[in-house]
Every structure is written in structure tokens, then in C-alpha cells.
Amino acid sequence: MNEHIIIIGAGHAGVQAAASLREEGYEGRLTLISGDPELPYHKPPLSKAFLKAADAQPQMLRAQAFYDTQKIELLKGRRVTSVKPRPHTLTLDDGSQLHWSKLLLATGAKPRRLAVPGADLAGVFYLRDCADAARLRDALATAQKLVVIGGGFIGLEVAATAAMAGRRVDVVEAAERILGRAVSPTIARHLHAYHESLGVGISTGCGVAELRSEEGKLRSVLTSDGQELDADLVLVGIGALPETELAEKAGLVCDNGIHVDASCRTSLEDIYAIGDCVSFRYLSPERVLRLESVQNATDQARIAAKAMLGKEAFYDAVPWFWSDQGERKLQMAGLSLDADREVIAGDPHSAAFGVYLYSGERLVAVETVNRPGEHMMARRMLAAGFSPPVETVLEGPAALKAAMAASQ
Structure with a gap:
């Protein structure tokens, strides 16, 4: 053949x-x-x-x-x-x-589907492909109240986009914090506060009990803790x-x-x-x-x-990710699964800072907000297996660059 x-x-x-x-x-x-x-x-x-x-x-x-x-x-x-x-x-x-x-x-x-009464109502959206995005965009043009179910990357990106366009946005997250499995607590707190500054309401530690309608039209989202959030449309982002x-x-x-x-x-x-x-x-x-x-x-x-093609090749790349949420560019390098402590570089209340995650003395991941140059350096450090001392991290990017050069 x-x-x-x-x-x-x-x-x-x-x-x-x-x-x-x-x-x-x-x-x-x-x-x-x-x-x-x-x-x-x-x-x-x-x-x-x-x-x-x-x-x-x-x-x-x-x-x-x-x-x-x-x-x-x-x-x-x-x-x-x-x-x-x-x-x-x-x-x-x-x-x-x-x-x-x-x-x-x-x-x-594929998106994980929501399984509660009312989940099949018109006005409930998922976002996987261009057709989904076009339908959501058309609906957002006339909607005033958006409820996002799920405080993950997709949900928060849409929440920021809609809030900055003047929509009323509420986010419902079942875990105790947004981005619970994806980022450090410091980054999660920062983004929580940032979204609230945009006017986004965020409810954590509660699920969705029901999507309610009136005359067949989506009206509100009832949460497991008894809140009823008005909604013209709902975006479901509860994982894939x-x-x-x-x-x-x-x-x-x-x-x-x-x-x-x-x-x-x-x-x-x-x-x-x-x-x-x-x-x-x-x-x-x-x-x-x-x-x-x-x-x-x-x-x-x-x-x-x-x-x-019969060539020897093995996957061992340093994973990296990003998420643009309004004016915040979050970039992550490495995996924080084994991290047992975090070192904060810069002011987490400002628009730009970094979080260095360690397992013992080994650097396992770096998360940065609006610091693209530092993200690129983090990828190089992790690829080289270089774990800078905490005091060097706190001195800033110039010290990190010099220390990495010296180590090589």
C-alpha cells in the first residue's frame, strides 16, 4: 500500500x-x-x-x-x-x-456539559469553536446580564471581555477560589480582585442548582447557596x-x-x-x-x-500556558503540582508581578502577570534545571539573568 x-x-x-x-x-x-x-x-x-x-x-x-x-x-x-x-x-x-x-x-x-434543570434553555452557551463564539457574540450584542458558570480560564476571559463592554457579569465557581487547579493562591487572589474592579461579581464555594425561565426564556441562575442571579444569557465553562x-x-x-x-x-x-x-x-x-x-x-x-517517520523523538518540553483577562496577561511556565511554597517577586497588588513556586529547593513553576520578559527567562531557567536562591528572585530579573548565566 x-x-x-x-x-x-x-x-x-x-x-x-x-x-x-x-x-x-x-x-x-x-x-x-x-x-x-x-x-x-x-x-x-x-x-x-x-x-x-x-x-x-x-x-x-x-x-x-x-x-x-x-x-x-x-x-x-x-x-x-x-x-x-x-x-x-x-x-x-x-x-x-x-x-x-x-x-x-x-x-x-469538548466542553463538559452542565447537568441541572434548565441547562437546555435557549440562552445557555458553551465555547469550543468559531461557530460557538459567533453565536455567543451575537447574543452578547443585546444581552445586559451574563452569568458565567465556572471560574476557569475560558470563563474569566469572557467575563472580563463582557464586563469591559459594559455588561453586568456574575461568575459562579464551585471551588473555594477561582482557577483553583491552575494557579497559585496569590495569582488567584490577584485576579479575583481585578475582576471585581471591573464590576464582575464572583461567588465561590457554591454550585448551580437550577437555571430558571419565564415564558420559556432564560431569566436567572439559582445557586446552591440560595442566590438568584439575573441572566439574559449563561456561559458554561466547567472544564473539558x-x-x-x-x-x-x-x-x-x-x-x-x-x-x-x-x-x-x-x-x-x-x-x-x-x-x-x-x-x-x-x-x-x-x-x-x-x-x-x-x-x-x-x-x-x-x-x-x-x-x-521513524526518527527518535521524545516529549520532554517545559509546559507553558497563558491567559489574557482584560488588562492582565497571565503567563505560566512549568507545573506547580509539587510546589510546597511560593516566593512573590514584586507587589501582588500592582498590575505586574511574579510568583516563583518551589518544591523544597527546586524551582518547579513560575507565574507572571504582565511580565512577558520574565516569563521567557523562567522558561529558560526551568529548561536548564536552574533553581535560583530565593534572595536572587527577590533582587529582580537582572539578578536572575546574571545568576543563570553564571550557573551555565
Whole structure:
């Protein structure tokens, strides 16, 4: 059978994998299947810039000319209904079949659904793709009162955007603080106060009991602690689940995502997976992670491209993330899962500062607000395994830069 690599999913992961395969010298047939009718686009702006202007268009990852010149067959608005590992075939939604020599799953993640009375009312929104964002933007144009369910990155980004556009916004978070699993307590407190300064009401430690309507129209959100928050529309941002249905039906091992090794290989030969849909061991056999980030998606794409072509490649990148919330640019490098103390660099009540997270004497993560240069230096320090003494952190970026140079 002639070489034919097929990539299912055309987000950041899938498009980067296609590009990397060509960069690595693959000359065979290459097909990229997208469920979206649009050219593949950047998703992070959908919760921010895209919502601000009625005529804003999605920002394309690559122009059509890229797919043409690289001889990448892009199938838009198509869905894969099944994957057969043994004969190396897949079936599309029109019943047609394609044969592949190697298959890459980049199916991403889907929003976790809200399961309370009223969750199916018109006026309840999720944000996953451009179509979702366009519907939300249209609704925000006439709505005055938005309730965001979930104090994670997506919810807070939309909350800030809507509040700065003059909407009344309330955020309901079940955990005791916003961004509870994502950032340090210091960063969470800072962003909580910042959102309140924008006029956003934030309720933590309570869930949602019911979405209420009047004459079939969304009217309010009833929280588990008895509050009733007026709402013209609701955005649900309570986390995401990996898209593993195809993988599970094909017999791949899945555990909070499609399980892959350090080279992005799945449990079945010739099938690879990357991005938000995968789980993998990171730094130790005991730690299995699933990372939802553009960085992870594109880094794994480069690794998978090499591995599919028989080249030795292993994922060991320093994870990094970002979130733009109004005038606050939060950037994170590393993983704070093992952190047992934090060192604050600068004034956490100001618009720019950093938090250095340590496990014992080892630096494991750095979070910065409106300090992009310091974020870049943090990524270099973590990649080099350099853990600066606390007193050096407190002296500032110049001292950190000098100390890192000396260590090398």
C-alpha cells in the first residue's frame, strides 16, 4: 500500500503535525480532516478579541496557499465515524473509506456539559469553536446580564471581555477560589480582585442548582447557596473532556485521554495521538497528565511527526500556558503540582508581578502577570534545571539573568 498519513483534527496540533511532516521530509500522501467548515484557525482569541467586534473574523493558522503548496489534502466540514486499525481504514460521514499507512489523532477536547434543570434553555452557551463564539457574540450584542458558570480560564476571559463592554457579569465557581487547579493562591487572589474592579461579581464555594425561565426564556441562575442571579444569557465553562470516542471504539487504551508514550505512540501500531485528547506520563512513571494548551499541542505535533517517520523523538518540553483577562496577561511556565511554597517577586497588588513556586529547593513553576520578559527567562531557567536562591528572585530579573548565566 502506498504511503498515506491521515490526521484527524485540524486544530493547532493537527495543522502543526502536517507542517512538521513536510519539514521532516515526508513526501507521501497527506490528508488533514477537519470537522470545522472554516480553514483551521487560532482558538485562543475566540474568548477575547473575536467577541469584541461584530465583524471580527477567525485568525487562520495557515493560508489556503500553505495547504496547496505543501500538497496537504484538507477535508473541511467532514467527520470520521469509525477507525479500523487492522485493515488500516477509516470511514467518513458520507460512508466513503480512506486507507492509511499511519494515523494521527488530534481530536481535541469538548466542553463538559452542565447537568441541572434548565441547562437546555435557549440562552445557555458553551465555547469550543468559531461557530460557538459567533453565536455567543451575537447574543452578547443585546444581552445586559451574563452569568458565567465556572471560574476557569475560558470563563474569566469572557467575563472580563463582557464586563469591559459594559455588561453586568456574575461568575459562579464551585471551588473555594477561582482557577483553583491552575494557579497559585496569590495569582488567584490577584485576579479575583481585578475582576471585581471591573464590576464582575464572583461567588465561590457554591454550585448551580437550577437555571430558571419565564415564558420559556432564560431569566436567572439559582445557586446552591440560595442566590438568584439575573441572566439574559449563561456561559458554561466547567472544564473539558478529551474527545476519545473514535479511539475507544478502535480499541485504543484510554485513561482521561488517549494514552500515549513519550513519542506520542498509542497502544496500537501505526496510530499516534497528540494534543488535548491525550494523556501521558510526565517526568515520572507515576504522574499521568493531560495538558490543554497550544504549546503542548504544537510540541507534541513535532515529536509525533518525527516518530511517524521513524526518527527518535521524545516529549520532554517545559509546559507553558497563558491567559489574557482584560488588562492582565497571565503567563505560566512549568507545573506547580509539587510546589510546597511560593516566593512573590514584586507587589501582588500592582498590575505586574511574579510568583516563583518551589518544591523544597527546586524551582518547579513560575507565574507572571504582565511580565512577558520574565516569563521567557523562567522558561529558560526551568529548561536548564536552574533553581535560583530565593534572595536572587527577590533582587529582580537582572539578578536572575546574571545568576543563570553564571550557573551555565
